[in-house]
Amino acid sequence: MTLERWQKMSEWPMVVAALLFLVAYSVQVIADLPDNEGIWADEVVWVAWAVFLVDYGARLWLAPNRRRWFVRNLHELAILALPALRPLRLLRLVTLLKVVYGRAGNALRGRLLVYVIASATMLVYCGALAALDAEQNDPEANIKSIGDALWWALTTITTVGYGDHYPVTIVGRLAAAGLMVAGIAVLGVVTASIASWLVESVSTETAARAKEVTDAAVAAIEAIDEPLEDQIRSLSDQMARLTAALEAGRKGDS
Template structure:
């Protein structure tokens, strides 16, 4: 009984994976369109809004179905707390930028399978994706504020770049609390991501320049392998001594 049910949850998640990825891409496109094409007719704007809410609804239904299918509901609940917040919080109009987090998560899962083998490429791609979403979100939040300094996508992208690198000239900065929320998420997440990139470039530079072929971790693994050979050798020696008739 137990086994069958968890298998049903697994099957649902496997089947829903592709449609949800597609919907995440649709959501991102519709959101980008709505934010970038600010002067669209009310009809088009309304249609995009409906599309965004429909995608949200599908994600909400997906969460409900998974919770229903799970046998150990308490464990599912605590393990997928982030999913719950991602469904509940965007229901508040002001926090709809948080829906982008779910979209990023779904797209990331799809994308990870392909390029995970090359960490550098993968992290760079994720950073570009995070940066693009942060630019859209901050533009959406700031655009219509009277004191805003971020009013075009170019401004937003430039602001994202100066923030993620911690340069922070201060020629552009968010003034609304929604924009500052986006900034807070970008700072904590983006600085870590860019830290990985510059750290990778830096250690690659040092290794290549100093002619060091392997890292400490590799040397450590070589030591361990060597040690296991020594142990096997010793065991063989002992076995030989024990079974020799002449001794």
């Protein structure tokens, strides 16, 4: 078993585990269930965490250079080990984005568009969820509902930043920092995609118009050439007849 084969085999199981974690975590955060009512959600979260832990251990074991892989993936160990970083387990949904990108068709622009829309939607929702989890039980917080959290996440990722809602806890600010950085990347891709589409559209239209002008010019030249060819042919015939007449006259004089 190689690392690449394990990652390919575990792709869909990890997607399912991440989605189950998202659903259970959403119920826990949005409903703010008491401990005695949210047992099933806790169990789902723990099962998903166990799947993440098995995947982490398998990838570490199968890595060609375990020490290097361990150092490069310290963030995953921190996410698994520290309860305060539980919202960051939503990063496992990046696997789902890879699957969406791979199933979006062959056209590069179509795949990119689907990927960007999915990324932006997931960023807004996961950022809102993480911020609400960190903020809703703090007495000084102003993000108290999923509506407030989604509004804050949307204004943050679009760099509008009205300032009517903002995180006050450390974990909430960490979630905000991640949302800001990821939002800049997503907006950059959106801007580049729009610019590429505009440039390609203008280039295509310019090329089409240039072809029309060229075809019209060629047709006009061909229309002019035909009468000229006829006139040249007629003049050639007249010159031939005159030459023949002159030669005949010379022979008569002699």
